[in-house]
Amino acid sequence: MAEHEIESGGASPTLLVHGGAGVIRRDMDAATERAVRDELANALRRGHAELAAGGSALDAVAAAVTVLEDAPYFNAGRGAVFTHDGTNELDAAIMDGATLRAGAIAGVRHVRNPVLLARAVMEHSDHVMLAGAGAEAFARTQDIALVDPAYFRTDKRWQQLQEALQRVASGEPVNHFGTVGAVALDAQGRLAAATSTGGMTDKRWGRIGDAPVIGAGTYANAACAMSGTGWGEFYIRTAAAHAVCMRVAVLHQPLTAAARDVINREIPALGGSGGAIVLGADGMFAMPFNTDGMYRGHIRVDGEPHVAIWPDEDARAQ
Numbered sequence: 001m002a003e004h005e006i007e008s009g010g011a012s013p014t015l016l017v018h019g020g021a022g023v024i025r026r027d028m029d030a031a032t033e034r035a036v037r038d039e040l041a042n043a044l045r046r047g048h049a050e051l052a053a054g055g056s057a058l059d060a061v062a063a064a065v066t067v068l069e070d071a072p073y074f075n076a077g078r079g080a081v082f083t084h085d086g087t088n089e090l091d092a093a094i095m096d097g098a099t100l101r102a103g104a105i106a107g108v109r110h111v112r113n114p115v116l117l118a119r120a121v122m123e124h125s126d127h128v129m130l131a132g133a134g135a136e137a138f139a140r141t142q143d144i145a146l147v148d149p150a151y152f153r154t155d156k157r158w159q160q161l162q163e164a165l166q167r168v169a170s171g172e173p174v175n176h177f178g179t180v181g182a183v184a185l186d187a188q189g190r191l192a193a194a195t196s197t198g199g200m201t202d203k204r205w206g207r208i209g210d211a212p213v214i215g216a217g218t219y220a221n222a223a224c225a226m227s228g229t230g231w232g233e234f235y236i237r238t239a240a241a242h243a244v245c246m247r248v249a250v251l252h253q254p255l256t257a258a259a260r261d262v263i264n265r266e267i268p269a270l271g272g273s274g275g276a277i278v279l280g281a282d283g284m285f286a287m288p289f290n291t292d293g294m295y296r297g298h299i300r301v302d303g304e305p306h307v308a309i310w311p312d313e314d315a316r317a318q
């Protein structure tokens, strides 16, 4: 397990991103690894540009997640995993820690950037979560790009579904996951979190994971912001993101210990797995995970993106 390989202070604008904890070493060729690292660095630069221009933490997380949704290497937006029925159903959430306002969408099939629709729900509706066709009807009333479902398809994900269907048929477990997310601290000391996902390969019956569930995969308050990635059912059952941030805000537990206790102890003890990025109002952060790897990175005020994948790796400058 990687418990808290990164922790550093300094309450200046900071952005963390993740591209999912479902990374498996044997699945990764050198060209893919290079492309993934480049996209993580791009997301960090885009979010950092928002912060450097005086934008809010919300602007930064939305910008960073949009880059990762557009990249085909991550399980969100283009490149999302397939459902049992061969469709892509996308979930996303965003939360503003300063006001506790939040927006989320679940099970959409035509929204190019689900994080932007989640933000529109937060800012332009009276609701927190919209799902399915209703969410897409709302998207049509907003300036939100809709695309043909073929846009989300990549051959790699289609192949993963075929393999998953074969494994299920022979009684083997399947838990292909991914997800992208970002947490940010802006110059005014405000925190925000955002998460976007295609969920889990071979999901069915309208399954919704933790990413759009406020307090499970996504949460921010005045003290802490978290975006999770992993086996969503366990993040929902432990209210993982809320649990981490309340440990920090109310129990004044050190952020790295709070993140480790929930992500690397409580969730594995129940049989789950995954990771998270967690950022405090003092600029401290942690990126715990208990999988083979987690795509992740951070950027501080100097604008230098640092990216890592494997547990034994310090996030290095790109």
Ligand code: ASP
Binding pocket: 020, 021, 022, 075, 176, 177, 178, 179, 197, 198, 199, 200, 208, 209, 210, 211, 217, 228, 229, 230, 231, 232, 233
């Ligand atoms: N947590 C996501 C879900 O369960 C998947 C992931 O993060 O990989 O839908």
